[in-house]
Each structure stands twice: as C-alpha cells, then as structure tokens.
Amino acid sequence: MITAIVFVKADVARIPEVAEAIAALDGISEVYSVTGQIDLIALVRVRNHDDVAGVVADRLNKVPGVTSTETHIAFRAYSRHDLESAFSLGLD
Numbered sequence: 001m002i003t004a005i006v007f008v009k010a011d012v013a014r015i016p017e018v019a020e021a022i023a024a025l026d027g028i029s030e031v032y033s034v035t036g037q038i039d040l041i042a043l044v045r046v047r048n049h050d051d052v053a054g055v056v057a058d059r060l061n062k063v064p065g066v067t068s069t070e071t072h073i074a075f076r077a078y079s080r081h082d083l084e085s086a087f088s089l090g091l092d
Contacts, residue, residue, distance in 0.1 A: 001045055001047065002044075002046050002047065002048060002052055002073065003043065003044065003077065004043075004052045004072065004073050005043060005072045005074065006042040006044060006056055006071050007041060007069065007070040007071075007072075008039060008041070008060070008066055008068075008069050009068045009069070010039045014064075014065035015033060015039050015065075016033075018039075018040065018063055018064075019033055019040050021064070022040065022060055022066075025055060025060060027054070027055035027059075028042055028043065028044060044060075044071075052071070056069060
C-alpha cells in the first residue's frame with residue numbers, strides 16, 4: 001500500500017466544498033482542514049505509484065477551487081502504539 005500526503009491550497013471561499021469533493025474521490029482516505037500555509041491535507045492510499053498520479057494529477061488537481069498541491073510519498077509509518085513499544089522499559 002502506498003500512502004501519499006497531499007498539501008492542498010484552495011480558494012478560501014470554497015474550502016468546505018473543495019474538501020468534500022476531494023474526500024469523495026477514489027483513493028482518498030481522509031481530508032483535513034488545517035491552519036497555516038496550506039488549507040487542506042488529503043491522505044491518498046493506493047496500491048501503486050501510478051495510482052498516486054491518477055488520484056492527484058488526474059482527479060484531485062482538477063477539483064474546482066484547488067489552486068495548488070504538494071505531494072509527499074510516505075516511506076514508513078509510525079504509530080503511537082509502535083513508538084510506545086519501541087521505547088517501553090517493561091515497567092507495566
């Protein structure tokens with residue numbers, strides 16, 4: 001499974017509609033509205049790298065109101081559970 005994190009800048013007046021349209025795309029697992037330099041973060045979860053291109057370049061970038069995107073491919077996932085196990089002193 002390939003996970004990509006996509007930073008999305010959107011037309012500020014249309015952020016809720018843009019977020020809903022992105023969330024409805026196949027391959028998008030979650031969309032978050034965020035503070036800071038970007039407006040939305042979309043998580044893409046697909047089987048291969050070509051599918052990332054299909055989701056981001058062919059569909060997400062074409063959602064009305066999206067002004068730009070920046071895509072980051074995840075190499076490895078760390079969860080809180082994994083980190084707690086890795087640093088556990090066995091003092092439960």
